[in-house]
Amino acid sequence: MQLKDVIKKLALITTVASVLFTPLIVQAASAEYKWKMVTTWPKNFPGLGTGANDLANQINEMSNGRIQVKVYGAKELVGALEVFDAVSRGTAEMGHGAGYYWKGKVPAGQFFAAVPFGLTAQEMNGWIYSGGGLELWQEAYAPFGIIPMPGGNTGVQMGGWFNKEIKTLDDLKGLKMRIPGLGGEVLKRAGGTPVLLPGGEIFPALQSGAIDATEWVGPYNDMAFGLYKAAKYYYYPGWHEPGTTLEALINKKAFDKLPKDLQAIVLNATKVANSNMLAEYTARNNAALQSLITDHKVKLLPYPAEVLSQLKTLSDEVVAEEAQKDEMSKKVYASYIAFRDQAVDWHAVSEQAYLNARNPE
C-alpha cells in the first residue's frame, strides 16, 4: 500500500469514525441527558410523589439510561407551587403538579386538572388524548415554553373533611376551606372562603383551625396525611374534582434537543404513569376508606341530593363565567363542555347504567 493510499483510507475511516461517534455517545451507559423533575408533592408521597418517581423510572428504563431523570420533592429545589415557573425557566427539565396550582398565570390550565361536575378520569383521557384537549393544552402552555401531558389521575376525589354536618348549602357559608381551582371559585359563590395550600401544609392548618375544612384527594392519600385526626365528617362524592388529571410538564427547549425515539419515550412514559396512578388509586382507596371508618371512626356521609343539585347549578354558572376571562380559557371551555355533553349521553347508557345495574341504589 502506498502512503497516499494509506492516507486516503485513513481519511475515509476518520470520516466514518466521526459519523459513528454520535451514535456511540447515544449508546453509552452514562446519561446523555441529565434531567431534573421538580414536583408539588412531598417526596415519595403515596400515589402522587411515587407517581412522579414512576414517570422518571419509566423514562430511565426505556431509554436505557440515555436520559436520567432525578425527582425532587416540594421545597427540595423549588417550592410546591413554583414548579410551573421552574420548568418554564429551564431550572428543571420536567415538573409534576396539577394545572389549578398556577391558575394565576394560565387560567385555562384549570380545565386540564379538574372542573366541578366535569369529566371523570376516563372522560378526561378521552377528551385529552382523542378529543382535541391535548392540542389546546399544549397551545395554552406554549407561551411559557412548556409541553404539558397528563401524568397521573386520582379518579373521583372525595368531597372533603368537615367538623360539622353539611345539611344545606347554607352550611358552606363562612367556611374557610382548602380547595383549589374552579372548585374554590364555586365555594366562594356559595359564600365560603377558598384557601390554596399545597398538600404538605393542609394537616397543620386544619389542626390549628387556620382552616375549617379541607378536601385533598381520597382515602388512600387523606389517611397518609392523617386528616382524620383533625376532622370528623368525610363527605362524598367529590363534585369539585371528578377525575383530577395531574400534569407532567416538559421544558420545550430540553425536549427539542432529544432525538425522535427519546421524545417518543418521554411522551409515552407520561401515558404509562397516567395509567399506573389511576390503577393504584382504584386498587388502594377502598382499604384505606374501610380503615378510616373502622379504625379511626370517621363518619362517612353523602352530600344531600339537594346540596349537590345546587352546587351543580352554581358550578355551571361559575365555570362559564371564569371561562370568559381570557381568550384561551374560552376556547378550552367550548371544547370541554362539548365533550362533557356527549360523554354524559354516552355514559348514561354505558358506565352509569352499568354501575347502577351492578349495584342498584
Added chain:
Amino acid sequence: MQLKDVIKKLALITTVASVLFTPLIVQAASAEYKWKMVTTWPKNFPGLGTGANDLANQINEMSNGRIQVKVYGAKELVGALEVFDAVSRGTAEMGHGAGYYWKGKVPAGQFFAAVPFGLTAQEMNGWIYSGGGLELWQEAYAPFGIIPMPGGNTGVQMGGWFNKEIKTLDDLKGLKMRIPGLGGEVLKRAGGTPVLLPGGEIFPALQSGAIDATEWVGPYNDMAFGLYKAAKYYYYPGWHEPGTTLEALINKKAFDKLPKDLQAIVLNATKVANSNMLAEYTARNNAALQSLITDHKVKLLPYPAEVLSQLKTLSDEVVAEEAQKDEMSKKVYASYIAFRDQAVDWHAVSEQAYLNARNPE
C-alpha cells in the same frame, strides 16, 4: 508524519471503528428484531385493528426501529381464533385478541377479558396493574410460553342487537346469539344458545338468520360492521362485558432475547395502547350512537331492571361454577371477586355516586 505513525493511527482508528460498528448496527435503520403481530381483527378495523397498529407503532418508534413489528389482520397469516396458538408456537412473536376467544385452551383467560357484572375498564386496570391480576394472568399463560398484557379496552360494551323486544328473561329462551366467553355461558343458563364467531363473520350470520341476535362492542364498532342493517333493537348496558380488556400476547422466547430497555419498551407500549384505545372509544362512541338513532332509526332500549337483576343472579352462579372447573380459574376467580367486592364499595362513593350526581336519573 512518518508512515509507521500513520499506520499506528490507522490501527487505532480501525479498532475504534470496529468497536463502533456494533452500536452502529443498533442505530441503523434496519431492524435488529423483526416481529410479526397476528390479530383476531379485520386489518385496520376501527378501534380494535387500529389499536393493534398503534401498539406496533409505539414499539417501532420508541425503539428507533430496533424492533419492527408488522401487523397482520385476521386470516392474513392465521385465522382470527388461531392467534393464541400462533404466538404460543412462535409463528408470530406477538398477538392481539381477547382472552375469551381461547377459553377452550385456557379457561382462566376469560377473567382477563370480561366477566358478566364484573369489573369496568378502570377497575380492570386497577386489578391487573395494581391488584395482583397481572401476576395471575402471566401464570395462567406461562405453560403456553406466552406473556399476556392488557392491550386495549373498549369500556362498557352495549347489550346487543335483537329483532324482538326483550321484556322478560323468557325472551332470551331459544335465542341463538353471538356472545363469547362467560356471557355466553350465562345466556345458555337463561335458555339461549351462545355462538362464538369472530367479528368479521357476525354481519353475514345475522343477516342470513344463522343467528337471531348478537352483541359486538359498542356504537363506534357496531356501526362500522353495519349491524343496524340486520337488527332493529339496540340494548344497553352491556351487563356481560363491562370493560372488556383486549390482550397483547408476547412470545416469551422472543421477549427473553430482547435487552432490558427493549423489554421495557414492549411492555410499556402495551400500556400506552391500552390507554389510547379506551380514550378513543370514549371519544367516538357517542357520535356513532347518535347517528345510529337518528340516521339509521335504531331503537335504543334499556334492559328492564328486572331482567338485569335476574341476569345478575344467573351470572354470579354461572361464573362461580365455571371457576371451579380448573385450579387456575379457581385462583383467578378468588382474586377477581375480592377485587370486585372492594371496587363496588369504593365506586359506590366515587364513580357511581358522582355519575348519579352529575346526571340524576
